[in-house]
Amino acid sequence: MKRKRVPVSEEQEWVRRSRKGDKEAFSRLVEKYRKRIYNLTYGMLGNREDALDMTQEAFLKAYRSLQGFRGGSDFYTWLYRIAYNRVIDHYRKEGRKRHVEYDDTYVPSDEESIRTSPSSYFQPGRELDRKELGRVINNAIQSLPEQQRAVIVLREVEGLSYDEISASLGIRRGTVMSRLHYARQRLQEILKPYLKEGEIHEG
């Protein structure tokens, strides 16, 4: 997915004015980034209500913290960081009750299997139920360890570079790379029925 970029100077102007207490300027920033922040929180939490709550809290926190943003990094990576940390706090507060452990037992339900036989995703002319597809993908992402969810969303959905992910989550580039590798391995395993089988020729 391509990200639309606002010319830096315009965005910087919005940030500058927001810091001076200009609500209208801040509103422009919310409009620009609300979907992206929601995508991150939804990817990390897997449910709509919590994701909307966290998105709201992230923007309110961002507004209160704007004085601390000196423009040394991009505004959106700073914003992502706030949202990410907010969700991490949420994980901690919720404790183990919503923590999804590494789950090797995940199997698509019979219903899913019938309606979406292996490799059906790539068959032209056959539409996979969108709602169903959304649910399958959400479940798959939620079955990842918490640490890996944000990385996979920022890379595969939001299209961020490793450097941008590193800045957004406050983790090293090498960590981005390894988390992404394990997340992809795991997702390929879980989503096998929905992926076209690659032809593997062992030498």
Next chain:
Amino acid sequence: MKDKCKSIHPILGAWFDGELPDHKSRRIARHVEACPACRAEVDRIKALRSLLQDGFAAAVTAEDEALSSLHQRIMKRIPERETKNRKRTGREGPLMSFFRFRRITLPMAVTAMLVAAVFFTIYKPAPSVIKTGSVNDCIVDDLESGGRTVLLFKTHGSAMTVIWVVGNPDT
């Protein structure tokens, strides 16, 4: 799986993402071209990406309305600030605006004072800065606390930052 493939496997994703240095990237490209197993792995990474993108878009597809009402809730919860001096009309605007009340924590103000004291002994204030266009263009920041205002100026033609400490006439 061959040894070569084993060593490449963990970084194949990074290669696909275009995140490896050129020399490494070229080496892997040559191998992938000649190796069906690694090509299949790249295809799986590619297929996973498009599945994730489509599936995620499907999962959040109905949220545009929810996000726009969320936006309104956010704006309602942001406090109104002093706005009467914000309008920039004539010459008064920018001048008024930099005396506008700014909330700042005490430690930050103290730090700013110390920094100001140090710079004050090193640099001379450059009055010419006022003459260059709008005053606001030159101000990097203004901090106010405890009856004093610290103004950070950027002088034209150099990267030097000059800090002025101004007593507040009200106190």
